Amino acid sequence: MYVLDTNVLIHDPNALLNFDEHQVIIPMTVLEELDSLKSGKQTVAADCRQAIRTIDRLLGDASPKQIESGVPIARGEKAEPMGTLSILMSSESVSGHALPEHLNDNKIINSLAALQKHHTDHDIILVSNDINMRLKARGFGVEAQAYHNDQLVDDIGLLPRGYTEFPGSFWDTISKVETKQRDGVTEHRFKREGELARLNINEFVLDQQGFVGKVCELGDDYLVIRDLHQHDLMNEEVWGLLPRDIYQAIALNLLLDPDIHLVNLTGAAGSGKTILALAACIELTVASKLYKRIIATRSTQGLDEDIGFLPGTEAEKMEPWLGAIVDNLEALHEDDENMTASVDYILSKVPLHFKSLNYIRGRSFQHSLIIIDESQNLTPHQIKTIITRAGNGSKVICLGNLAQIDTPYLSALSSGLTYMTERFKTFRHGGHIHLQGVPRSALAEFAEANL
Incomplete structure (x- = not known):
């Protein structure tokens, strides 16, 4: 019973x-x-x-x-x-x-x-x-x-990171490869065995010699890895932002790819999740105009009750909880002559909307970029509710840190972020990157490692 x-x-x-x-x-x-x-x-x-x-x-x-x-x-x-x-x-x-x-x-x-x-x-x-x-x-x-039905992994360490790192040279582990070049793109076809058998679609291969590859096709007994040039990835500027390490570079590759409809970024506080997502979203709406608007939302303890008592419109009510978005917008323009004017100009030009999770149910967002911040605080059921709001031509970006769960009845194993990461690892149009390091500052990096 x-x-x-x-x-x-x-x-x-x-x-x-x-x-x-x-x-x-x-x-x-x-x-x-x-x-x-x-x-x-x-x-x-x-x-x-x-x-x-x-x-x-x-x-x-x-x-x-x-x-x-x-x-x-x-x-x-x-x-x-x-x-x-x-x-x-x-x-x-x-x-x-x-x-x-x-x-x-x-x-x-x-x-x-x-x-x-x-x-x-x-x-x-x-x-x-x-x-x-x-x-x-x-x-x-x-x-x-505890309720374990939607707990897909027994250890957070078993979650896919979105990349596999090879010590030394990746090519030393390969016995046979078939390479093709077309339209300036180099692709390598391998037999699916050994370490390669564990790779999922849209995962990356990294080695210490500078090789970066992305799994672009999977078969029963083979896989195809597209050769990406590390120099090009590290020097791709997105709305004035350059990646600080290879993990941020491959995250930007997924964020900017129009064929990827769901991007899931995890990592410690200060690893660059929000600023990467925001820079890519502004680039895709203002510069390339692939999307019509950016919708930012998040789950926060107390939000359900407190949002009703704050004055102003829905956007104004959401502002205290989505301050991270504005903070990162300021960081993108900190070198401008007048940062405040730049941020105000961007906010007036970029179709950026702050939405409460309470009012997302029943909506359908077409040609939109949907940023879900602090998604580790969502249950699997809530994650499903939000992702199913994405209409034609929309892209969902989930950001979260499983070490900072604020919801009393959730753990890292039962979080919707964990559930989604495991469920979507074989999705043809999805990608996940676990960012490493804390590029925010030397102080933040030391605090993350030692406190």
């Missing part, structure tokens, strides 16, 4: 469909919490409403007795119902030994302990993304675990 906590249903409103043949139980306290959170335009409220609708659809016209004993969970028209869903009413204490019921978490744990007493032949497992809730449950004798 799996008992779901409120934060699991907010994290994934369809979570109760993912327990196969097992019994899924929703405590009455969880329904009350969903009810109290369902109002408003916040992303959390929308997730609560979706979870409530899913529960209602599954229970259908079942009688109270059927709900108490368990309603078969139907997952589709053709699929046979598997597992059951029931609502847990009881909150009785166990032999007078119970947690104080002034907290909803305690009410749920007490209900589970009572359930455990009556069903000694079943394993009762609390599923919660709240670490403290799990600790309290275990301390009270109730088994507890």
Whole structure:
């Protein structure tokens, strides 16, 4: 018997469909919490409403007795119902030994302990993304675990970085290659074996001799790597910005490629994620005019509540949280004679819009560049909600640092950024780069490494 906590249903409103043949139980306290959170335009409220609708659809016209004993969970028209869903009413204490019921978490744990007493032949497992809730449950004798259904990796180190680095020369590892040149482009065809078998589409190959290649085609038993010249990559100026290392250079290569519709940049604070994305976006809208507008958004703790109380328009309300965008705009023009005038001019000429995540649902953005800052704070469900807003000719750029998650119920393994990085690694029109180093300053680099 799996008992779901409120934060699991907010994290994934369809979570109760993912327990196969097992019994899924929703405590009455969880329904009350969903009810109290369902109002408003916040992303959390929308997730609560979706979870409530899913529960209602599954229970259908079942009688109270059927709900108490368990309603078969139907997952589709053709699929046979598997597992059951029931609502847990009881909150009785166990032999007078119970947690104080002034907290909803305690009410749920007490209900589970009572359930455990009556069903000694079943394993009762609390599923919660709240670490403290799990600790309290275990301390009270109730088994507890996190929700792992959308956790695709067991270790962040297993995530693709977007490139493979070879010590010495890359060519020393190659026994056979077929090279072709056309239209000034050199491409190498290799047999897909050894280290090359682990490469994904749009990943890069780097070595210490200066070779840079990009996987442009993948077959069952072969791959094609396009030869990129390191000198050209390092000297490609984008809106006055030059890459400071090869990792920034290959990130800009993906950002400027019109065939890449999703770019995912991760890295430590100060590694250049935002300034690279902003420079590329301005270049693509103002100079080459491939896109019509730039939409900047981010997820921030407290944003859902606080945005309503700040004065001004949506853009003005979003400004305190999107200050990083303006800061990087100033950095791009710090050498100008009048930086403030330059930034004001750019803001007046560049179609840059600040949008709240609360108002993105239901929108469709055509021919737009969508920058999602601090995307490590999004759940997989929220990431999907935003990316599916991208219409024809649009490009999504996700920026994040998995070491700086501010959402209490998310970890680096359950973050939407991790989920998306793993899911999109084989996407023909997607690319991911993990930036290294902290070019922001010597102070920032030392602080990142030593504090």
